[in-house]
Amino acid sequence: MSGSKSILWITFAFCVTTGSCKVFYRKTGDTVKMDCASGGPKNEVEWKMNNMLVLALDKTGRTRKAGLGNSDRVRLEGNSLKISALQRTDSGEFTCKADKHILYVASANANPSVVMHSGETKLSCDITGDFKATFKWITPNSTMYGTNKEVTVKATSEHSGSWKCTITNNKEDVITLEVIVKVVGPLITSEKVTVSEGDSAVLPCSLPNSSELSITGGSWARNPSGVHLVTLMRIESEVKWNKTKVNTDKVGFSDTKLSNFDVKLKKVKLDDAGVYVCSLMFDNGKSLSASLMLMVSKRVGPPPGTDSNRPTMQRMWFGLPLWIWILLLAILFVVVLFIVATIVFLCYKKKRMKRKMKNSKRQPKNFCMCDRTKKQPGKSPGKSPGKRGRPPPLPRHQYSSLNE
Numbered sequence: 001m002s003g004s005k006s007i008l009w010i011t012f013a014f015c016v017t018t019g020s021c022k023v024f025y026r027k028t029g030d031t032v033k034m035d036c037a038s039g040g041p042k043n044e045v046e047w048k049m050n051n052m053l054v055l056a057l058d059k060t061g062r063t064r065k066a067g068l069g070n071s072d073r074v075r076l077e078g079n080s081l082k083i084s085a086l087q088r089t090d091s092g093e094f095t096c097k098a099d100k101h102i103l104y105v106a107s108a109n110a111n112p113s114v115v116m117h118s119g120e121t122k123l124s125c126d127i128t129g130d131f132k133a134t135f136k137w138i139t140p141n142s143t144m145y146g147t148n149k150e151v152t153v154k155a156t157s158e159h160s161g162s163w164k165c166t167i168t169n170n171k172e173d174v175i176t177l178e179v180i181v182k183v184v185g186p187l188i189t190s191e192k193v194t195v196s197e198g199d200s201a202v203l204p205c206s207l208p209n210s211s212e213l214s215i216t217g218g219s220w221a222r223n224p225s226g227v228h229l230v231t232l233m234r235i236e237s238e239v240k241w242n243k244t245k246v247n248t249d250k251v252g253f254s255d256t257k258l259s260n261f262d263v264k265l266k267k268v269k270l271d272d273a274g275v276y277v278c279s280l281m282f283d284n285g286k287s288l289s290a291s292l293m294l295m296v297s298k299r300v301g302p303p304p305g306t307d308s309n310r311p312t313m314q315r316m317w318f319g320l321p322l323w324i325w326i327l328l329l330a331i332l333f334v335v336v337l338f339i340v341a342t343i344v345f346l347c348y349k350k351k352r353m354k355r356k357m358k359n360s361k362r363q364p365k366n367f368c369m370c371d372r373t374k375k376q377p378g379k380s381p382g383k384s385p386g387k388r389g390r391p392p393p394l395p396r397h398q399y400s401s402l403n404e
């Protein structure tokens with residue numbers, strides 16, 4: 001046993017015989033109540049801090065306050081001294097008759113407490129008094145971060161939350177303080193967005209959680225030209241995309257209250273490929289940005305997006321407009337019809353020729369018979385055909401029917 005602990009032990013040994021002794025470790029802002037066990041029932045107490053009067057109650061019941069900085073925060077509760085909204089300057093040795101107390105006031109903070117992603121914040125932890133304090137910094141993920149009074153943190157998402165600083169006095173943990181750090185960002189986007197020529201591409205951009213700082217502006221811009229596709233505007237407490245002078249045929253975005261900062265690039269062309277940057281500006285003057293690479297692949301054939309917008313007749317089918325297919329079909333139909341008609345006609349003509357020929361063979365016999373019956377009714381048919389007379393012309397009605 002050595003150093004402060006042995007001193008403390010001696011103090012305690014002294015206090016046990018005569019009164020009470022305590023060591024108080026408190027945080028700034030806390031309240032402390034120190035008893036005066038040796039005060040006795042008589043309502044007559046006198047509290048001193050570092051041997052200077054703080055508060056006294058005399059026999060008549062009147063309180064006397066020293067005009068110290070803490071006079072509005074100290075009061076008596078019975079014989080006990082109560083100090084509220086503790087400050088570092090309240091630390092010291094408090095005595096009331098034989099009672100002797102020591103008050104240490106610890107504090108911890110982050111500066112700044114709201115930090116941009118990959119920005120820096122400094123965490124400080126301190127305690128009054130001249131003992132040899134050691135410090136332990138624990139991250140929100142409960143891992144050890146450092147053992148100095150002050151640590152510097154390069155903020156990432158894991159650093160957002162409740163940090164703990166534990167102060168040790170001679171290897172004994174005496175107090176643990178909490179420091180809240182809020183990390184804004186990072187902006188989340190895709191590294192690469194691939195799209196076919198003529199299609200739409202969504203450029204994603206969002207914060208992992210709602211920002212602790214209000215957003216004052218932002219944009220989507222093309223790099224390296226820096227040309228803005230669309231910018232954010234703040235109207236009262238709301239952040240919206242500013243539609244003024246934006247080509248909405250090219251850029252699509254939400255018109256209402258934003259939950260993310262995605263925009264849509266419509267009918268992407270080959271020369272739209274490149275780097276796009278999403279940025280946000282915040283109240284503290286700081287900003288965040290994230291960039292992505294837009295890749296546009298060349299489309300073989302016409303873009304499908306445009307096809308469905310066309311009138312039916314102009315739609316494509318196997319690489320040709322529909323109307324060409326219909327025309328070809330019609331031509332094919334006409335050709336087939338022509339061929340069929342020709343075949344039918346030829347067949348008919350052939351048949352007619354055959355019939356004509358049949359008719360012409362049969363006719364002379366008839367004439368012959370007619371002749372015989374007319375000219376030689378009683379004679380035998382032994383006469384040579386050569387000597388036969390010319391057949392008479394066909395009756396008019398018969399002739400015309402053949403020539404039809």
Ligand SMILES: *[C@@H]1O[C@H](CO)[C@@H](O)[C@H](O)[C@H]1NC(C)=O
Pocket residue numbers: 232233234242243244245
């Ligand atoms: C919107 O954009 C136009 C043109 O870029 C600009 O003049 C105007 O001030 C913007 N509106 C707000 C509210 O920021």
